[in-house]
Amino acid sequence: MTPRPARTALTKQKLFDAALRLLGERGAAEVTVDEIAAAAGVAKGTVYYNFGSKDALIDALLRHGVDLLAQRLRPDGDDNAVEHLVGASLEFFRDYPAFGQLLVSEMWRSPGQWHGTLSLLRDDIVAIFKEVVQRSADAGKLPEGVQAGTASAALFGTLLVVALDWQVFQPDRSLDQVRDSVMLLVRGVIPAA
Amino acid sequence: MTPRPARTALTKQKLFDAALRLLGERGAAEVTVDEIAAAAGVAKGTVYYNFGSKDALIDALLRHGVDLLAQRLRPDGDDNAVEHLVGASLEFFRDYPAFGQLLVSEMWRSPGQWHGTLSLLRDDIVAIFKEVVQRSADAGKLPEGVQAGTASAALFGTLLVVALDWQVFQPDRSLDQVRDSVMLLVRGVIPAA
Amino acid sequence: MTPRPARTALTKQKLFDAALRLLGERGAAEVTVDEIAAAAGVAKGTVYYNFGSKDALIDALLRHGVDLLAQRLRPDGDDNAVEHLVGASLEFFRDYPAFGQLLVSEMWRSPGQWHGTLSLLRDDIVAIFKEVVQRSADAGKLPEGVQAGTASAALFGTLLVVALDWQVFQPDRSLDQVRDSVMLLVRGVIPAA
Amino acid sequence: MTPRPARTALTKQKLFDAALRLLGERGAAEVTVDEIAAAAGVAKGTVYYNFGSKDALIDALLRHGVDLLAQRLRPDGDDNAVEHLVGASLEFFRDYPAFGQLLVSEMWRSPGQWHGTLSLLRDDIVAIFKEVVQRSADAGKLPEGVQAGTASAALFGTLLVVALDWQVFQPDRSLDQVRDSVMLLVRGVIPAA
DNA sequence: TATGAATGAGCATTCATTCAT
DNA sequence: GATGAATGAATGCTCATTCAT
Numbered sequence A, B, C, D: 001m002t003p004r005p006a007r008t009a010l011t012k013q014k015l016f017d018a019a020l021r022l023l024g025e026r027g028a029a030e031v032t033v034d035e036i037a038a039a040a041g042v043a044k045g046t047v048y049y050n051f052g053s054k055d056a057l058i059d060a061l062l063r064h065g066v067d068l069l070a071q072r073l074r075p076d077g078d079d080n081a082v083e084h085l086v087g088a089s090l091e092f093f094r095d096y097p098a099f100g101q102l103l104v105s106e107m108w109r110s111p112g113q114w115h116g117t118l119s120l121l122r123d124d125i126v127a128i129f130k131e132v133v134q135r136s137a138d139a140g141k142l143p144e145g146v147q148a149g150t151a152s153a154a155l156f157g158t159l160l161v162v163a164l165d166w167q168v169f170q171p172d173r174s175l176d177q178v179r180d181s182v183m184l185l186v187r188g189v190i191p192a193a
Numbered sequence E: 001t002a003t004g005a006a007t008g009a010g011c012a013t014t015c016a017t018t019c020a021t
Numbered sequence F: 001g002a003t004g005a006a007t008g009a010a011t012g013c014t015c016a017t018t019c020a021t
Helices: A006-026 A033-040 A044-051 A054-073 A081-095 A097-106 A115-138 A148-169 A175-189 B006-026 B033-040 B044-051 B054-073 B081-095 B097-106 B115-138 B148-169 B175-189 C006-026 C033-040 C044-051 C054-073 C081-095 C097-106 C115-138 C148-169 C175-189 D006-026 D033-040 D044-051 D054-073 D081-095 D097-106 D115-138 D148-169 D175-189
Strands: none
Touching: A006 A033, A006 A044, A006 A054, A006 A097, A033 A044, A033 A054, A044 A054, A054 A081, A054 A097, A054 A115, A081 A097, A081 A115, A081 A148, A081 A175, A097 A115, A097 A148, A097 B097, A115 A148, A148 A175, A148 B148, A148 B175, A175 B148, A175 B175, B006 B033, B006 B044, B006 B054, B006 B097, B033 B044, B044 B054, B054 B081, B054 B097, B054 B115, B081 B097, B081 B115, B081 B148, B081 B175, B097 B115, B097 B148, B115 B148, B148 B175, C006 C033, C006 C044, C006 C054, C006 C097, C033 C044, C044 C054, C054 C081, C054 C097, C054 C115, C081 C097, C081 C115, C081 C148, C081 C175, C097 C115, C097 C148, C097 D097, C115 C148, C148 C175, C148 D148, C148 D175, C175 D148, C175 D175, D006 D033, D006 D044, D006 D054, D006 D097, D033 D044, D044 D054, D054 D081, D054 D097, D054 D115, D081 D097, D081 D115, D081 D148, D081 D175, D097 D115, D097 D148, D115 D148, D148 D175
């Protein structure tokens, strides 16, 4: 299926995996290209051959991570849409705590290297949230005056910081516990079907 | 008021001001001591004379910033306690957007240099929030099952994220608009007196 | 004419052409094999397949270029031999200005990679000049004390430098103008027949 | 006399000396900053503290070297001006063979790093030559049609290549021998007083 | 013959830190 | 108290070369 560039694709994947872990754990500036290459099991030059620069690798990584998150958010068979968003988000950040840290470190750095990329990516994610929240709004379930856009952005942001708080300060709590806590709060704003 | 070291205090203040702006905009690792010193109008050696190291300067800066925030949160005579927390927090992050960026970049960096300091500082802030939320809980205003601690941490995190979103993506909205939006959401969880 | 390896010869020629331009413009050390290959429209590996190394490519290029120059200098039936040398040299460096730059950059680099090759090549050229100058000497036309060898080397060097000066600092002058200027000087040393 | 920056001036001088020798011997691209720093007896960072970049160091070096040459060319008590130019030039390139190689390598590289600087410097030197040659022209000593500017540029170029030829291919000849050989040729164009 | 992904030694540059003044 | 020249370990990046296809 994958023609010739199978080797390249594999190399890039190895680099993504290694970079995702290291960059989240320690921040973009603290991780060296040497480390990423070593963790991926390739030579340093390979990073540059495939991505051109450290910044470009991180940029590609951010896009890749957000794609993964978007995939997990999309599905969901039937109702309980909000609960699915909450659960899927927490699950994603549990699986890739590194990525959450990377996001939160770079998302609001206005003249930052990746601000442009992250603005776009953030919009992608918030749009998915908004789709669900809007449905509740259409059903008249949102409190008077609450706008779907504002609520969606706030919900995503809250999930992000709650997930990080969980991983960093209360790693012993289970996913279910955290999701239930969050849902109790969310249900105050968006009642269940 | 400031006792003897008037000269030192001034120098430190100049360094705080310069460091706060630069570190927030570009992240701790991206800013050099040279830049901070230049922006403060002092020689590089002066940073080391006054703080000992770059890390120590940032550590002191974080403590200083959180003290400022704590001061603003504390006051407020009587009711509308929750609204005061929300308004004061948003106001603080509007006044010191760089500090919000710095916090969010470093707060969840587990093996980070300032993780220890930030854990303590976070506890200080959340404790203030919890005091207020607990009062609502005691008055039976929290939904069944919602814990004051969890709600407080989530509220602080949400405010942080919302404030940054505001400053970076919607700088045209007024403080009142943002505060009202947030309160609409919060009132779903913590109804007004 | 070119025997069997028509394909190889073509590839080598493409590489020569590309290398000549790039190496002259920017110096041997500043040009990468990638660039040469790209400019020649072949893959990088092809350079190594055909020449073995970057140094060997440059070595071959130098030999090739000096052969071309020697060919142009040789002909000329009868008199006006000196004028022919001057004219042919200037013409050659006008046609291959990059080669002149390459020569001048590497010719006097004592521990240089191509010093050996260039010494031999220089001798070839100077020998052709000497042949002509010696004829003038035999005819008693050289000033008392001037040696043919010294005068030949100086003449070649001067032509090289004058040609480069012309191309770089006075590209508007015509070949005839430059040749006439040089001949005025040369005639002071080697009078016409 | 030299106030405080005596240390800096000394450091720069040490770097100039070391760089002049190394760069001439092996060409700008072949010499590493590490080597220059080591040869100067300072740390690598010191090069960057004082010059900002390797390119800037070389640029400064070119200006410095041309100043030295200009100084040597200027003086000369009375007549024999042309002979002084020839002798002083050869002497300079004998003392700094490295510099001659550097000059010749970079002077005609049109899109080169230092082409701008070298154009200016070349003009300085040629102007000094022209002053002397013009005097001969005014005295009616130049052959009919020879222009002072052209002759000056050619003379400087010739001296440059002759000096390099001497150092590289005939290091056994004495300065006097070479100067006399050159003067024999020059006298054909510019007769003695 | 030709290709291009992968390599890794080598290099220019940065920057936190020191210390003599 | 303050300074800034000097340091050198660390880092991002380059590029000639190799080799499996």
